[in-house]
Amino acid sequence: MFAASFRLAFYATAICLLISYPIAYVVSRETPQVQSVFMVLLMVPMWINFLLRTYAWMSILENNGLLNKLLVLLGIGKVSIINTEAAVALGMVYNYLPFMLLPILTVLQKLDRSLLEASSDLGANGVRTFLRVVFPLSLPGVLSGVTMVFVPSVSTFVISKLLGGGKTLLLGDLIEMQFLGNAYNPYIGSAVSIVMMLIVLVCMFVMNKFGDGGEETSMF
Template sequence: MKRRSLAVPYVFWMAGFIVAPIALIVVYAFTAKSGGFTMANFSAMGKYFSVFSRSFALALIATVVCLAMGYPAAGMLARVPARRQRILMMLLMLPMWMNFLLRTYAWMSILEETGLLNRLLGVFGISPVHLINTQAAVVIGMVYNFLPFMILPVYSVIVKIDRSLIEAAQDLGGSPRAVFLRVTLPLSLPGVLSGITMVFVPAVSTFVISQLLGGGKDILLGDLIEMQFLGQAYNPNLGSAIALVMMVVVMIFMFFMNKFGEGEDKAVIM
């Protein structure tokens, strides 16, 4: 079956709609508003250092929380009987099919000052908590939206681990802790790595969650980029420079993640 030519149209498509747009980002990043080469877009970025550090910090917290919540959940899922596993997987995927904006919007009504959470706390006589328009609310929104992205890859790796390896470790006298640390965890590392990138990348670049739940007060990288392209501060050159820096930092991050997991299978994407 020699039909290489079938891939040719897509090669052109990729050149036009994947490579060219990214090349344009690079070009715009090094171009002044009036045209001509410049580095000014990058030197102007210094004042946004706090935005960078806040975005990375919040995304990191959200990723750690997702891992802490998601890993045990994935392990649990992998151990239930096959029939129930299918139902639970379906339940896990179902929210992802609901519009992401709608789900984040729903959190607004839960976290509001007079929202459902505070009403619930009031019933138990607990004083209301201030959450909406805080960074905590942004992290909750990130964890909520991206938790399935952690559970799914970890689950798909754990479920394939050969049970006999774990049994062998147990037979050889390994404590549950040792079995987990020396067998299960290393074998599930590829899933963990892809889970981390699948949570971290959308979290670090979000602008919807920060605008809906963070009140637009402490802006994140996503907000900053969005403002340069579609917002009031129209400046696609600066926007491209910020986007380029973010892309490079994320790429470096992923490179080290993959190095860390070297020798294991490459991180799975879906």
């Protein structure tokens, strides 16, 4: 159960990062008007309650849901995704994506354009400028994004309950059960909570340590 929680949170974080970085990179190079339109598009779904959005995904992913109807229409055939780990990971990615995107976008927006020119001036083409200047300088944003996605993913119980159908039991579910569920036992619940908190803290500590080595910048 510990393993499943951390594995899923890890997948969700990694997928969020892989989706967010390219989007943030492209958007950060657009004009301010395009950027603000993008921000609105990003924020609007977040005004809807988290629970409602997850229920919506539930009906999308159902065996006779929107997704499968679409797939049948396209002639691909049904997939059964609801109540699997994949569905839980998808729910995490969807819900926590903005928390990854925004910090990365902010860092990239603030990146001094003259640094890119300096890099080009010193002989680096686009790819090398990205690898040697843009990415290292965006690490603080990546780190805070990773933190902000990983921590809630590890402890979520709503997503796994609704989209995992109780099959994928995560730490969050376990804790919830001890306090509100049938297996009422606050002592075990508290113990698991503390253990989880410690593990998360250790993870964060290691990550920040690792991050400090990579970037010598004083956060800007």
